[in-house]
Amino acid sequence: SQQGEEDPQALSIQEGENATMNCSYKTSINNLQWYRQNSGRGLVHLILIRSNEREKHSGRLRVTLDTSKKSSSLLITASRAADTASYFCATGISNFGNEKLTFGTGTRLTIIP
Amino acid sequence: SAVISQKPSRDICQRGTSLTIQCQVDSQVTMMFWYRQQPGQSLTLIATANQGSEATYESGFVIDKFPISRPNLTFSTLTVSNMSPEDSSIYLCSVAITGGWNQPQHFGDGTRLSIL
Known part of the structure; x- marks a missing residue:
């Protein structure tokens, strides 16, 4: 079975907005x-x-990790059409x-121009 | 990072036949992995291929169906044997440049396989 469940399955936002995706998992990880x-x-x-x-940044990306909740989030700021992807x-x-x-x-992300 | 080339990029095959997918890396890497991505789904690890040893298969995947070779540190092949329509998927090769933990994997563009 899949280790991680992501939420939402699909997300559509306007260009320039921020996109947040969440991931939950079940066991201990490296x-x-x-x-x-x-x-x-x-x-x-x-x-x-x-x-x-607990947190890491790379350009417009920000990732958080909460091992006590077994969850992570990915934030993409100032979204662009080129960010459309899974x-x-x-x-x-x-x-x-x-x-x-x-x-x-x-998560299937669609950025609307 | 590494540049990973997969061949073929896509193929359409008849049921009952076999196809070998090649994965070539532009530098020596310790670990190579083969994944399957069924239509609209996530990736599932088929096996880990280390040079000089037998591939390690994940639950639900067997060597008779998915034989793997790893003759050197830059090359690996995956064969999909006796194909059926259920084998229609994207097959992806990835590498971890160094061994150990906390390493990103680098992926090829995949082989899109359709079985008629």
Whole structure:
């Protein structure tokens, strides 16, 4: 079963507005990562936040992590049409000495020009 | 980061046949992964492929159906065997450049596979 559940499943906003996506997970993690996927293509890594971190920024992206609630959020500020994509959270979990990612269900973001 | 090339980018196959997908990386990487993304769904890990050892398969995936090769640190193949329409998916290769934990993965553009 999927480790992460994302909310909302779909989000449509006007260009310039902020977009917030949430991710919940079930077990202990090493880290939580966010990825973007455009039109069924490959995924692009956006940001990684370690389990001992609470907040991280990268450009217009802000990610928070609350390990007590097993949840994370991704905020995209001042959205642009090019941000239209599907966004996935993925949890990094120890697996026989290595680390594997388990992906959430994804949020489909549409930015309306 | 790394540049990852997957071939073919898409294919349409007859049921009962097999297809081998190639994943080439422009630098040596420790770990390579194969994922399946069914239509409109999220990614599911098929297996982890480390050079010099057998691939490690996730629950629900078996070597007879998805044999994997990892002959060196820059290349891997995934074969989808005896295909049925249920195998219609995007298959993605990803890499973690260094081993260990807390590493991002870098993805190829995927292979879009349709089975008739």
